[in-house]
Amino acid sequence: MTNTGVQFFSGKNIPLEMHKVKMVQKINLLPVEERLKAIQEAGGNSFLLKNRDVFLDMLTDSGTNAMSDKQYGAMMVADDSYAGSETFYKLEKTLTRIFGTQFFLPTHQGRACENILAHAFVKPGSTAITNYHFTTTMAHVTRLGGKMIELIKKEGLETTSTDKFKGDYDLDLLEETIDSIGPDNISFVRIEAGTNLIGGQPVSLENMEAVSNLCRSKGVLLVFDASLLADNLFFIKTRDEKFKDWSIEEISRKIASLMDITYFSARKLGCARGGGICTSSPELFEAMRELIPLFEGFLTYGGMSVREMEALNVGLDETMDLDVISQTPIFVEALGNELLKANIPLVTPFGGLGCHIDAKKFLPHIAQENYPAAALVTAIFIVSGIRSMERGTMSEQRNEDGSEHLASMELVRLAVPKRVFTLSHILFAADRISWLFENRDLIGGMEFTDEPKTLRFFLGKLAPIGDWQEKLLAKFLEDMPSGL
Numbered sequence: 001m002t003n004t005g006v007q008f009f010s011g012k013n014i015p016l017e018m019h020k021v022k023m024v025q026k027i028n029l030l031p032v033e034e035r036l037k038a039i040q041e042a043g044g045n046s047f048l049l050k051n052r053d054v055f056l057d058m059l060t061d062s063g064t065n066a067m068s069d070k071q072y073g074a075m076m077v078a079d080d081s082y083a084g085s086e087t088f089y090k091l092e093k094t095l096t097r098i099f100g101t102q103f104f105l106p107t108h109q110g111r112a113c114e115n116i117l118a119h120a121f122v123k124p125g126s127t128a129i130t131n132y133h134f135t136t137t138m139a140h141v142t143r144l145g146g147k148m149i150e151l152i153k154k155e156g157l158e159t160t161s162t163d164k165f166k167g168d169y170d171l172d173l174l175e176e177t178i179d180s181i182g183p184d185n186i187s188f189v190r191i192e193a194g195t196n197l198i199g200g201q202p203v204s205l206e207n208m209e210a211v212s213n214l215c216r217s218k219g220v221l222l223v224f225d226a227s228l229l230a231d232n233l234f235f236i237k238t239r240d241e242k243f244k245d246w247s248i249e250e251i252s253r254k255i256a257s258l259m260d261i262t263y264f265s266a267r268k269l270g271c272a273r274g275g276g277i278c279t280s281s282p283e284l285f286e287a288m289r290e291l292i293p294l295f296e297g298f299l300t301y302g303g304m305s306v307r308e309m310e311a312l313n314v315g316l317d318e319t320m321d322l323d324v325i326s327q328t329p330i331f332v333e334a335l336g337n338e339l340l341k342a343n344i345p346l347v348t349p350f351g352g353l354g355c356h357i358d359a360k361k362f363l364p365h366i367a368q369e370n371y372p373a374a375a376l377v378t379a380i381f382i383v384s385g386i387r388s389m390e391r392g393t394m395s396e397q398r399n400e401d402g403s404e405h406l407a408s409m410e411l412v413r414l415a416v417p418k419r420v421f422t423l424s425h426i427l428f429a430a431d432r433i434s435w436l437f438e439n440r441d442l443i444g445g446m447e448f449t450d451e452p453k454t455l456r457f458f459l460g461k462l463a464p465i466g467d468w469q470e471k472l473l474a475k476f477l478e479d480m481p482s483g484l
C-alpha cells in the first residue's frame with residue numbers, strides 16, 4: 001500500500017501522481033563537456049548556474065512548486081490596489097480558517113518575516129533558541145546582535161535513524177537552557193516545521209505541545225516557522241497513529257493554537273511566492289505592525305503582488321488536501337528507495353522537501369574543510385545536469401574569530417518540488433548518482449576563491465582542488481559515450 005492509500009496489484013510502492021499535466025516546460029540536457037564548463041563558470045556554486053544549462057532543477061522547492069489550474073485562474077481576479085485590496089481580506093480569512101489566528105501581516109518572503117521578527121524581538125546579547133537553525137533565520141538574529149542556539153534531540157543529528165520525528169526538541173535540555181539563560185534574555189523559542197537543514201525532518205505534535213506548555217509556563221515567546229508545514233502535516237497524519245483520523249485542517253489549527261506567532265515562506269507553503277506572519281495576540285501584532293510598511297510595503301500587500309496573494313489563497317486551501325501534500329514525500333521516498341538500492345548513504349527516515357545524501361559518508365576521503373558536500377554538488381551536475389544544493393559547511397557562517405565552523409551534517413539536497421517531476425526524472429537522477437557513487441574515488445575537494453561574509457553559500461565561488469573534474473568527465477565519457 002502506498003502512503004496515499006492506493007494499493008498496486010503488483011505489491012510495488014509506486015508514487016502515484018494525483019494530478020495530470022496541463023502545461024509543460026522544455027528542459028535541456030547539455031553534453032557533459034558543456035556541463036563541466038557551466039559549473040566551472042558558476043564558480044562551482046549551483047546557485048550561480050544559469051537555468052538554461054540545468055536539466056533537472058533540484059536546488060529547492062522555493063517558488064518552484066507547480067501551481068494548479070485553480071491558482072492560475074484565481075490570479076485573474078486579483079483586486080489591484082495599494083491599500084485595502086479585497087484580495088488581502090480573502091487571504092486573511094483563509095489564514096484565520098487554517099491557523100485560527102486573528103491577525104495577518106503580509107511580507108514578500110520567509111526571510112522578510114525573520115527580519116521583522118528579529119527587529120521586533122532580538123536585542124543585542126539576547127538568545128534565540130531553535131530546534132535547528134535555518135540559514136536566513138540565523139543571519140537575521142546574529143545581524144542584530146543576538147545569538148542562536150540549537151536544542152534538537154540527539155536523533156536529529158544522526159543521519160540514519162528509525163525515529164519518525166527527528167525535528168523534535170530535546171525537552172529536558174530546553175527547560176534547563178531556559179532556566180540557565182533566564183526567560184528575560186531569550187528573544188524567542190522557535191520551532192521549525194519540516195526541519196530543513198537536517199533533511200526535511202518533521203516535528204511531532206506532542207513535542208510542539210510540550211514546547212508550548214514549557215514556553216507558556218516560563219513566559220517565553222514561541223515562534224513557529226511553518227514554511228515546510230505541508231510535509232510536516234503529511235508526516236503527522238501518516239506517521240503518528242494518534243492523528244490518523246484527524247483532518248489536515250484540524251492538525252493545522254491545533255498546531256497554530258500552540259504558538260504565539262506563526263510565520264511562513266509562501267514560496268514553499270501554499271505553492272506561490274510571498275510570506276506572512278500570523279498571530280492572535282494584539283500586543284505582538286502591534287509590536288510588528290509598523291515594521292511592515294517600513295520594510296515590506298503597505299499592510300494589505302507587504303511586498304507581494306496581489307496576483308500571488310490570490311494564488312497563495314488557493315494554494316493554502318489546497319494544502320489542506322492530503323492528495324496534494326502527499327506528492328513531495330512520496331516522490332522523495334521513491335528517489336530514496338532507488339538510491340538505497342545502490343547503497344548510497346542517505347538521511348533516513350526520508351523527510352519532506354527532498355532526498356538528502358550524506359556527503360561525509362559518500363566522500364569519506366574529503367575533509368570537511370574541503371567542503372565534501374559542495375564537491376558532490378558539482379560532481380552531480382557534471383554527470384547529470386541535475387542542480388542540487390549544498391547543505392553542509394559551505395552553508396555555515398564562520399566563527400567570530402574567523403575559523404571555519406564545521407557543519408554537524410554534510411548534506412547534498414536533491415529537492416523534489418511539488419508536482420514538478422515525473423517518475424522517469426526520479427529514475428534518471430537515481431541512475432546518474434548511482435554511477436557517481438561507483439566512481440566516487442575520482443571526486444576531490446574544493447576551496448573558496450571568493451568568499452562573501454554573509455550567507456556565503458549564495459554567492460561564494462569555489463574551485464576544485466586539482467583536476468578531478470576533468471578526470472571525472474573522461475571516465476563518464478568512457479562509460480556513456482553519448483556524453484548525455
Ligand SMILES: Cc1ncc(COP(=O)(O)O)c(C=O)c1O
Binds near residue numbers: 062110192228274
Ligand atoms: C524553514 C525555512 N524558513 C525560512 C525560509 C526562508 O524563506 P524565503 O526563501 O522565502 O525567504 C526557508 C526557505 O528555504 C525555509 O526553508
